[in-house]
Amino acid sequence: GAVVSQHPSRVICKSGTSVKIECRSLDFQATTMFWYRQFPKKSLMLMATSNEGSKATYEQGVEKDKFLINHASLTLSTLTVTSAHPEDSSFYICSARDFQGSYEQYFGPGTRLTVT
Amino acid sequence: AQSVTQLDSQVPVFEEAPVELRCNYSSSVSVYLFWYVQYPNQGLQLLLKYLSGSTLVKGINGFEAEFNKSQTSFHLRKPSVHISDTAEYFCAVDRGGSNYKLTFGKGTLLTVNP
Numbered sequence: 049g050a051v052v053s054q055h056p057s058r059v060i061c062k063s064g065t066s067v068k069i070e071c072r073s074l075d076f077q078a079t080t081m082f083w084y085r086q087f088p089k090k091s092l093m094l095m096a097t098s099n100e101g102s103k104a105t106y107e108q109g110v111e112k113d114k115f116l117i118n119h120a121s122l123t124l125s126t127l128t129v130t131s132a133h134p135e136d137s138s139f140y141i142c143s144a145r146d147f148q149g150s151y152e153q154y155f156g157p158g159t160r161l162t163v164t
Numbered sequence: 165a166q167s168v169t170q171l172d173s174q175v176p177v178f179e180e181a182p183v184e185l186r187c188n189y190s191s192s193v194s195v196y197l198f199w200y201v202q203y204p205n206q207g208l209q210l211l212l213k214y215l216s217g218s219t220l221v222k223g224i225n226g227f228e229a230e231f232n233k234s235q236t237s238f239h240l241r242k243p244s245v246h247i248s249d250t251a252e253y254f255c256a257v258d259r260g261g262s263n264y265k266l267t268f269g270k271g272t273l274l275t276v277n278p
Contacts, residue, residue: 054207082265091254091270092208141207143266153266155200155207 050076052144054156061132061163069127069159071142077122078144082153083115086139098125132163166191168257170269178277179247185240185272187255197238198256198266199229208254214238225249250276 051074061067071081079100084092096106096117104117114136116128125144129136139160143153171186189195196215200208212223219231229240238255255269 052207091268094265094267097265139205143208152198152210152213155209157207158205160205 050144050146050152050154052078052142052154052156054140054142054159056159057157058160059162061161063133063163064131066128066130067132067161069129069140069142069161071125071127071144071156073123073144073146073154076144076146076154078125078146079122080145081119081125082143083117083125083127084141084143086141086158092141095127129161132161134163137161137163166195166257166259166267168255168267168269170253170255170272172272173270174273174275176275176277177245180244182243183241183245183249183274185253185255185274187238187240187269189236189238189255189257191236191257191259193259196258197229197231198258199223199227199238199240200254200256201225202252202254202271204251211240211253245274245276247276247278249274 053072055070081098083095086092094107095110096104098104098117098119100119100122106112119125139158141158143155167190169188177183198213199211202208211227212221214221214231222228227242252271254271256266258266
C-alpha cells in the first residue's frame with residue numbers, strides 16, 4: 049500500500065533556531081502534499097497545501113514566512129519552522145495524494161516538535 | 165464552507181460491546197466522507213471511506229459506516245470492540261475539487277475497558 053514517511057519523528061530545538069521536517073511518499077508519486085498541525089487533544093488543522101513545482105497555498109492565519117514549505121519533487125515535501133518559539137511546539141503531520149488522483153490522502157506518522 | 169461535527173468527545177465501552185461513533189457534516193455540495201483512526205503519537209490510518217454507491221461502507225478492523233444523505237450523517241459502528249480499538253477516531257469530509265482538502269471533526273476518544 050501507499051506509505052508516507054516523516055523525518056524526524058521527534059525533535060527538540062532551542063528557541064530561535066530553525067527546524068526542517070521531511071515528508072516522503074515511498075512507493076508512489078505525490079502531486080499534492082498537505083501539512084497539518086495537531087494540538088494536544090485537538091483535531092488536525094490544515095496549515096498548507098503543497099503542489100510539486102509550485103508555491104504552497106497557506107490556510108488563513110498561517111504565517112508563510114514562519115512555516116516554509118518546499119515541494120521540490122514528486123516524492124518529497126519539506127516544512128521548515130523558522131525562528132521557532134515554544135508556542136510552535138506541536139505534532140506536525142503530513143499527508144500525500146497519489147499521482148493517479150485518488151481521493152484518499154495517505155498520512156505520515158507525524159513529527160513531535162518541542163521548542164525549549 | 166463545510167464542517168464536521170463529532171457529537172461525542174469521549175466514548176467509554178466495555179470489551180465485546182457494540183459501539184457507534186457519531187458524525188454529522190454540513191456542506192452545500194456533494195462530499196466524500198472518511199473515518200480515520202489515530203493511535204497515540206502516530207499518524208492517521210484510514211478506516212473506511214464513502215465516495216459513491218452503496219451507503220453502507222465496510223472498512224478495516226471490522227468497522228463499518230452508513231452514509232445518510234437526508235440526515236447528513238456518517239456514523240461509525242462496530243458490533244464488538246476489542247481493547248486494541250482504544251484510540252482517537254476522526255471523521256473527515258472532502259468536497260473534492262482540485263485540491264481535495266479534508267476538513268476534520270474534533271475527534272472521539274474511544275476507550276475500551278476490560
